[in-house]
Amino acid sequence: MTATTTHRFQPVLLGTDINAYGMARSFHEEYGVVSWALGSFPLTPTRDSKIVQVSIDSEFASDDGFVRVLSELGRRERAADPNRSLLLVPCGDAYSALLSAHRETLAEWFDFVMIDDELLASLVDKASFYRLCEQHGLDHPVTRTYSRQQFVSGTPIELPSEFPIALKPADSVAYLDCQFPGRKKAYVLANRQQLDETVRRIFSAGYPGELILQDFVPGDDSQMRVLNAYVNRDGTVAMMSLGNPLLEDYAPASIGNYVAIVSESNDAVYAQAKRFLEAIGYVGFVNFDMKLDPRDGRYRFFELNPRQGRSSFFTTLAGLNLARWLVRDVVEQxxxxxxxxxxxxxxxxxxxxxxxxxxxxxxxxxxxxxxxREGRWGSTVFYRRDLGLRRRLNMWKLWLSYYPDYRRNFGNRELDL
Structure with missing residues (x-):
């Protein structure tokens, strides 16, 4: 059922991936509006869609290109309809960082909810995020860091615990530019040889930031939890939605991405995350990953994403349409x-x-x-009101590609040496 509002607005999504399509679908389901999506490259989830219009500029992911494209769009659309709100929604880490960095410039034409770049930097860098967790009482795994400077000087790596340990880059944006054999989004390492070799490969590929080494929390994918929230511009938490993943992607570049989630509820998790968000002055969409530690029954928070996650459509499926909270805050107040x-x-x-x-x-x-069996399930990309023939074929082609991926990669979280 489509909601009504007396205010006029146009969603402008920053990105063309499944996250962007999930937001476009949320806007369409709730308000019947067609979104605009801007990106530097066309991606399958938003292709051949009737609910999102995609515009591509190869320089859009750069500072200059980002400001140029949005400034041109903002000037043109504000002149054509000055009473319509242009809602900017970042749908990826890089676009969140760009929007945060250029908030003051873009605020002339667009409406959006985004933390400043100083707070953003402290949250997306996992090393500083864990320091904030420690400061504000948010449970997290025992953590050590290892820098490029320590690697170059030959400083021994301090372990957070006995093996196995988890390893991941603190700066996920900088890590995107690093390519090398055996590259993965995150690693679970069984011994010192694997650790030393993985660290060598990452830094030799030019990664400039710190590495995070953590006590590996045992348990399968079903021990993971993902939390979506929206925090109003006044700093009050509007919505919180918890999901229990039961399967992750196992492709090396996608490890940690959820591919099946059952929505659930946990008041203790909600309370802990709410206190943290309000204490640090957060605003906008946010996404947490955490895992239930069977050793003590605590939920260990792994990371915070300053946006809705790529699997966040589970929240809309569970009755808390993602678009509704942004519109209520920014447009309807x-x-x-x-x-x-x-x-x-x-x-x-x-x-x-x-x-x-x-x-x-x-x-x-x-x-x-x-x-x-009860029909209480769904996906992001298969939307019955947006299934033209070409789109249907592209989505099935996308989904069929998962079969060989799982046959090849399932269960392989270690680096092959």
């Missing part, structure tokens, strides 16, 4: 008590046979299969 996700629904980002074959057996998988 309507506020109230925090709304917490309580409904159970299943979001999938891969074909159901992959879920049935590769998800770990247990209560969560049984619940997911029951939700499928």
């Amino acid at each position: 309507e506020y109230g008590e925090t709304v917490y996700g309580r409904e159970h629904a299943l979001w999938v980002g891969v074909p159901r046979p992959i879920l049935k074959r590769y998800a770990a057996e247990g209560q969560l998988k049984a619940e997911a299969l029951q939700l499928i």
